[in-house]
Amino acid sequence: MNEKITGVCLTEDGSVPTVTEEQLPSRAEVENGSCCEKCGGPIVCHASLASRRCSWCASIGADVEIDPNWEVATDPELAPAATQNPLSGAKLPTWAWTLIGCVSGVIIESLAARLLIPADSAIRTYWSVTQLFTGFAIFSVCHSVAFALLMKTEGGTNLTDILLHPLLSWSLVLRELPRRQWVCHLGFGGLTAAAMAILVVGELPYERLLDWGAKPPPKTSLIGAVMSRTQEATDDKKTLEETVADRASTQNLDKDEKKRKKQKPAPQPRQTDDCIVLGYQTTSDGLIHSIHLGGENYGKLIYVGKVSPDLSVKKNRELAQQLSEITARRPFVKVPVKEAHWVSPNFVCRVSFKRKGKQGGLYGTKLEELVGPVELKTK
Numbered sequence: 001m002n003e004k005i006t007g008v009c010l011t012e013d014g015s016v017p018t019v020t021e022e023q024l025p026s027r028a029e030v031e032n033g034s035c036c037e038k039c040g041g042p043i044v045c046h047a048s049l050a051s052r053r054c055s056w057c058a059s060i061g062a063d064v065e066i067d068p069n070w071e072v073a074t075d076p077e078l079a080p081a082a083t084q085n086p087l088s089g090a091k092l093p094t095w096a097w098t099l100i101g102c103v104s105g106v107i108i109e110s111l112a113a114r115l116l117i118p119a120d121s122a123i124r125t126y127w128s129v130t131q132l133f134t135g136f137a138i139f140s141v142c143h144s145v146a147f148a149l150l151m152k153t154e155g156g157t158n159l160t161d162i163l164l165h166p167l168l169s170w171s172l173v174l175r176e177l178p179r180r181q182w183v184c185h186l187g188f189g190g191l192t193a194a195a196m197a198i199l200v201v202g203e204l205p206y207e208r209l210l211d212w213g214a215k216p217p218p219k220t221s222l223i224g225a226v227m228s229r230t231q232e233a234t235d236d237k238k239t240l241e242e243t244v245a246d247r248a249s250t251q252n253l254d255k256d257e258k259k260r261k262k263q264k265p266a267p268q269p270r271q272t273d274d275c276i277v278l279g280y281q282t283t284s285d286g287l288i289h290s291i292h293l294g295g296e297n298y299g300k301l302i303y304v305g306k307v308s309p310d311l312s313v314k315k316n317r318e319l320a321q322q323l324s325e326i327t328a329r330r331p332f333v334k335v336p337v338k339e340a341h342w343v344s345p346n347f348v349c350r351v352s353f354k355r356k357g358k359q360g361g362l363y364g365t366k367l368e369e370l371v372g373p374v375e376l377k378t379k
Contacts, residue, residue, distance in 0.1 A: 095178040095185075102189040106135075110196035119203065128201040135193030142187030146173045149180070222274045223374065225301040226294075226345050229332065270352045272368060275304060277347040278331050279340040280323055287316050288323075291367070292335050294345065297360030303335050307351050307365040319370065323347060326373070347373050 110131070117124040146169035147162045153172060161168060173183050198204065275293035283289050288309055295304035309316065323343050332345040348371040354364030 093178060095181040098181070099185055099188060102185050103192050106189055106192045106196060107200075110193070110200040113201050121203075124201065124203045125205060128197045128203050129205070131193050131201060132197035132204065135190040135195075135197065138190030139187050139194065142183050142190065143169065145183055146170055146187070149173065222276065222296045222301075222348070225296040225299060226276060226332075228299065229301045229345075270354060270364075270366075271356070272350060272352045273362065274348055274350050274371065275362075276301070276332070276345045277323065277343055277349060278303065278333065278335055278345065279337070279342040280320070281337075281340050282320065286320060287313065288320050291349070292331070292337060292340060293349070293351065293362070293365070294333055295360060295362065301333055301345070302360050303331075303333050304360055304362045305365055307349075307367050309367045311367075322373070346375070 113124070113127050113131075117127060143162070143166065147157075150161075150169045150172050151157045157168075170184075170187075173180060177184065273295060275295045277291055278294045279292045280288050281290045281292075288311075290306045290308050292306045293304050294301050296302075297304070309319065311319065323341070326344045326346060328342045328344050331340075331342045349367060350369040350371055351362065351365045352368050353362040353366070356362055
């Protein structure tokens with residue numbers, strides 16, 4: 001006959017738990033230690049013989065306190081939600097939120113500049129250039145500070161590591177956060193600003209940023225031709241104007257051009273050459289509309305043609321002012337033009353042309369750059 005053991009145990013609040021007769025264990029279950037003899041609750045750990053339901057320990061005949069961690073370890077279903085997901089209650093530190101705010105602010109500002117400022121406008125170009133250089137300067141300062149902290153903390157650091165191993169400096173700063181958190185905030189904010197200026201804002205004048213303003217010097221062959229012409233005038237003990245009148249070039253560009261019109265040569269890429277300004281012609285309001293050029297041909301200085309300067313009104317007047325300071329009574333070489341403002345041969349310009357004639361004339365010329373005055377040394 002399977003006998004049932006009845007028993008009553010109090011709960012923590014002193015009340016009597018309701019236990020039906022079916023929930024009570026059999027004597028066999030109590031004897032083998034698998035159930036509690038009072039409440040019928042299962043005993044998971046046989047060595048302890050303690051019931052998880054009422055905390056009754058049969059081996060000592062008294063209630064015991066069960067560690068909650070032991071309950072969780074023996075039965076994971078009893079674990080609370082916070083214990084099962086430790087990251088659910090994790091919070092980002094204040095410095096992390098500040099860093100996210102700095103980077104997000106720069107991104108929002110760049111997007112606003114991209115959408116609100118019209119494309120191909122000077123304002124957008126100035127904005128992009130300013131943001132690029134400002135962000136890069138801030139990042140450079142913070143990177144230098146981080147590298148200085150690395151050299152102070154760790155020995156054996158070389159100056160080349162600031163460029164070859166940039167992550168070493170920032171790894172030290174990141175490990176010491178939130179200490180010196182301003183270095184990270186400004187550094188990453190500046191780096192983001194520079195990157196967004198290139199990728200988002202745009203309109204960067206790359207041709208101007210890569211141009212450092214260094215103009216290539218005039219060709220030595222051109223300067224040599226001018227010096228040779230000047231030296232001839234000195235040897236003959238004649239003035240510069242008399243030499244021009246006596247030994248002027250006799251080429252006829254119009255005749256050469258008519259001959260070339262009969263032929264149809266294959267198109268060739270434009271070439272560039274340096275020329276000396278021999279004179280210029282102006283409009284009624286004082287603006288230059290054509291410049292007469294002299295160039296080198298087989299070691300001699302000859303008249304090679306004219307060019308119409310495509311300059312703004314301001315630069316056109318500045319050029320006219322410069323040329324008016326070096327005026328001469330006659331052209332340095334013979335020019336097939338009756339009336340013009342002649343100048344001394346010491347102002348160089350760079351032109352491009354479609355082709356070059358047999359006698360050295362340039363056709364299809366276009367002014368590319370004003371090199372400026374050159375100093376000619378004569379005895």
